[in-house]
Amino acid sequence: MKIELIVSGCCPFCLEAEKVWRAAAADHGCEFSVMDISRAEGAALAQRLKLQTVPALLIDGTLRAVGVQTPEEALTLLQPQRQEAHDRMQQMGLGFSPDNRWFILAAQAYLMLAGLGLLMNGSFLSDDAARPAFLHLFTLGFMLFMIYGLASHMLPRFTGNPIREGAWSWLQMGLAHGGVIGYAVGYLAGWPTLIVVGAVLAWLSLAVFAYRVWPVLWPTAS
Amino acid sequence: MHKRNRLFVSIALVYGLLGGLIAIVRLIDPSLIPGNVPRAHGHIMLLGFILMMIYGIALHVLPRFGGFPLYSEPMADWQLYCANAGLPLMIAGWLGWRDMLVMAGGVLTYGAIVLFGLNMILTVRTKSRTLPVQ
Ligand code: HEM
Numbered sequence A: 001m002k003i004e005l006i007v008s009g010c011c012p013f014c015l016e017a018e019k020v021w022r023a024a025a026a027d028h029g030c031e032f033s034v035m036d037i038s039r040a041e042g043a044a045l046a047q048r049l050k051l052q053t054v055p056a057l058l059i060d061g062t063l064r065a066v067g068v069q070t071p072e073e074a075l076t077l078l079q080p081q082r083q084e085a086h087d088r089m090q091q092m093g094l095g096f097s098p099d100n101r102w103f104i105l106a107a108q109a110y111l112m113l114a115g116l117g118l119l120m121n122g123s124f125l126s127d128d129a130a131r132p133a134f135l136h137l138f139t140l141g142f143m144l145f146m147i148y149g150l151a152s153h154m155l156p157r158f159t160g161n162p163i164r165e166g167a168w169s170w171l172q173m174g175l176a177h178g179g180v181i182g183y184a185v186g187y188l189a190g191w192p193t194l195i196v197v198g199a200v201l202a203w204l205s206l207a208v209f210a211y212r213v214w215p216v217l218w219p220t221a222s
Numbered sequence B: 001m002h003k004r005n006r007l008f009v010s011i012a013l014v015y016g017l018l019g020g021l022i023a024i025v026r027l028i029d030p031s032l033i034p035g036n037v038p039r040a041h042g043h044i045m046l047l048g049f050i051l052m053m054i055y056g057i058a059l060h061v062l063p064r065f066g067g068f069p070l071y072s073e074p075m076a077d078w079q080l081y082c083a084n085a086g087l088p089l090m091i092a093g094w095l096g097w098r099d100m101l102v103m104a105g106g107v108l109t110y111g112a113i114v115l116f117g118l119n120m121i122l123t124v125r126t127k128s129r130t131l132p133v134q
């Protein structure tokens, strides 16, 4: 955050304002500069802002106040910027990467599909031949995808070791989608071969996931 | 991350692969593995993969989110032992049609669940020790 004060060398109020803002800037780790309107740079800025009075205060380039502020008023003026900086810190490094975003999003889609099984059969554990379809839309589609997204996001942050990313995550995702869809459609349509293909693809996605996560947990062993 | 918690996550991965594998084998030829394979598969996945993954991650992150250290490290260690002694017994019981083994394994598995539940209740608590940042 940048604080600029426009002053006129000979005005006592300006000295007062400079004291308040220099202290506030130091307290909150902001950049602070003072510009005199008797200098070319200061004069140009005053003209651009159509300033009538000094001292005038700019925060991040925007005119925010004129006159002398008390330290309490200074704090109030800085509040929105401080909040924003705080929010940015909270976000930093915590946001999902695109692959994990897609895992989480897909999990919700599968959850809604699995829920259809509840509407149609009254239970995930219905007694008909297609029982494993909706059950695995929930377990493979929702639970597994949630774990894929959350564990790949959190574990590297817990241990400080990098996870295998890039092509590996997308391969894992492709295999998992192929797996759940193949498996569920296989049961619903009664195609045994498709069931097995889906089962194998789902298992391979799990194997890729394990391969990605292992060095996060045991860095020297890999 | 505590070694025990990394073990939980690693063991979860192994159970996930194992549970998927026996399901695939059963799909290809149901006579290859004896016993109640779907039931064993279901519980390897749910108790072995999902729950152990949750154990490992929750034991690490819930104390941090809650603002208190883990109430008891030994409880969490015993949770690891019980969970991993119980599940193999349950699987052996289902695959060998021995209900007593399922029962014995179930008691151990349930013991792990209780150890985890109490440890977490005593760790997270209802109020944080630290005030939220102003
Ligand atoms: C590699 C991925 C997986 C494959 C190939 C697979 C395959 C199967 C098969 C073939 C069955 C038996 C269906 C039947 O004939 O009744 C089954 C049942 C089941 N699966 Fe999976 N599955 C996978 C992943 C999962 C996961 C991740 C979970 C849980 C988180 C899960 C939970 C269950 C449950 C609860 C049952 C029902 C067990 C019972 O009937 O007692 N599966 N699965």
Ligand code: HEM
Binding pocket: A125, B042, B043, B046, B047, B102, B105, B106, B107, B109, B110
């Ligand atoms: C102490 C741990 C557990 C023990 C001892 C246990 C034991 C059993 C037993 C004996 C059955 C057979 C019931 C029957 O024949 O009707 C069963 C079924 C089942 N269990 Fe568990 N279980 C445990 C934990 C869990 C957990 C944590 C889940 C899910 C997250 C789960 C999901 C299921 C499912 C989906 C079935 C199949 C129900 C059906 O076919 O209708 N179990 N369990």
